Amino acid sequence: MEQARGAATAVVFGEALVDDFGDLQVVGGAPFNVARNLAGFGMPPLMVTRIGDDANGARMRSEFQRFGMSEAGLQVGAGEPTGRVQVERTGDGSHRFHILPDQAYDRVQPAPMLGALAGLAEPGPGPGAPSAVYFGTLAQRTAEGRAALRALLQACKAPRYLDLNLRDGQASEATVFDSLCHADTLKVNEEELVQLFDWYAHISPGTADMDSLDVRLACAELITKFSLACIIVTLGPRGAVHYGADGEVTASGPADVPRMVDTVGAGDAFSAVYLYGSAQGWPLALTMARANAFAGGICGIAGAVPQDTAFYQPWLARWHSAA
Numbered sequence: 001m002e003q004a005r006g007a008a009t010a011v012v013f014g015e016a017l018v019d020d021f022g023d024l025q026v027v028g029g030a031p032f033n034v035a036r037n038l039a040g041f042g043m044p045p046l047m048v049t050r051i052g053d054d055a056n057g058a059r060m061r062s063e064f065q066r067f068g069m070s071e072a073g074l075q076v077g078a079g080e081p082t083g084r085v086q087v088e089r090t091g092d093g094s095h096r097f098h099i100l101p102d103q104a105y106d107r108v109q110p111a112p113m114l115g116a117l118a119g120l121a122e123p124g125p126g127p128g129a130p131s132a133v134y135f136g137t138l139a140q141r142t143a144e145g146r147a148a149l150r151a152l153l154q155a156c157k158a159p160r161y162l163d164l165n166l167r168d169g170q171a172s173e174a175t176v177f178d179s180l181c182h183a184d185t186l187k188v189n190e191e192e193l194v195q196l197f198d199w200y201a202h203i204s205p206g207t208a209d210m211d212s213l214d215v216r217l218a219c220a221e222l223i224t225k226f227s228l229a230c231i232i233v234t235l236g237p238r239g240a241v242h243y244g245a246d247g248e249v250t251a252s253g254p255a256d257v258p259r260m261v262d263t264v265g266a267g268d269a270f271s272a273v274y275l276y277g278s279a280q281g282w283p284l285a286l287t288m289a290r291a292n293a294f295a296g297g298i299c300g301i302a303g304a305v306p307q308d309t310a311f312y313q314p315w316l317a318r319w320h321s322a323a
């Protein structure tokens with residue numbers, strides 16, 4: 001996974017955490033899933049996050065190494081707990097998630113982050129100016145996290161990709177509002193879209209028909225209200241739809257999932273391909289189709305990223321032979 005000289009890079013801000021099943025720790029966090037997928041495509045991003053110097057922190061670092069990612073944006077806080085979500089197995093085979101408060105990822109410090117960002121722009125064979133900034137809302141649940149993200153967005157003018165990823169009881173509506181004000185591309189799933197319609201649109205249409213006039217009007221209202229370039233809505237087994245500021249609707253899917261294992265990280269896989277394809281200059285319809293297909297592919301493996309990075313090769317071969 002060597003990065004090509006002068007290749008584009010992205011900046012990914014937010015949580016790196018473990019889903020702790022008690023007897024099993026799985027590395028995740030939506031931003032860290034996106035970052036590892038981008039690295040798998042040969043476009044390792046600057047991942048800005050914070051971990052502790054504990055066993056879970058070591059798990060994070062070994063993922064940075066496995067994916068060949070620079071640790072320039074990785075902050076380590078001595079004695080701080082590396083992000084953890086306690087996963088409770090319920091009797092009926094499903095899971096309950098307890099997102100723990102006050103984790104290392106809540107405390108990203110601006111100064112080292114800005115230093116790492118400045119390093120990207122240094123002259124020479126480095127990646128150069130970032131092609132995009134990815135962020136979500138979980139790492140904005142504290143004032144410290146919000147301040148760090150604001151400092152990043154001040155310093156980096158690349159197009160902003162917001163994957164809302166609302167988690168119950170975490171970021172407030174005010175944080176969502178502020179995030180939308182800073183976003184260019186907005187990615188939501190169906191439930192998140194319905195929530196945004198409820199909060200910010202004059203109409204709250206159902207999402208059974210994503211091409212209905214009411215859905216298109218409500219999306220257009222969000223786009224205008226927040227000066228967005230576009231909204232991408234992922235629809236699970238129904239694929240995904242892109243609403244442009246020009247009123248154009250571009251749908252893709254459903255994805256082909258020959259062998260469904262789990263949908264963990266499906267949205268993050270989608271976002272990673274969308275960011276990669278945008279940096280590569282792929283046409284929109286092709287980017288949507290490839291993001292949808294790859295997200296379907298991730299549904300065919302256990303977890304959000306592959307155990308073996310050889311997983312990425314056939315996708316890259318397909319994408320880069322098709323030109």
Ligand SMILES: Nc1ncnc2c1ncn2[C@@H]1O[C@H](COP(=O)(O)OP(=O)(O)O)[C@@H](O)[C@H]1O
Nearest residue numbers: 189234235236237239240255263266267292295
């Ligand atoms: N059950 C499924 N069958 C096929 N593809 C799926 C399924 N669930 C998710 N996907 C793929 O993953 C993408 C994102 O999934 P979705 O569940 O909408 O997002 P999120 O993970 O953000 O909630 C979808 O657009 C689709 O490409």
Ligand SMILES: [Mg+2]
Nearest residue numbers: 165189267268
């Ligand atoms: Mg999501």
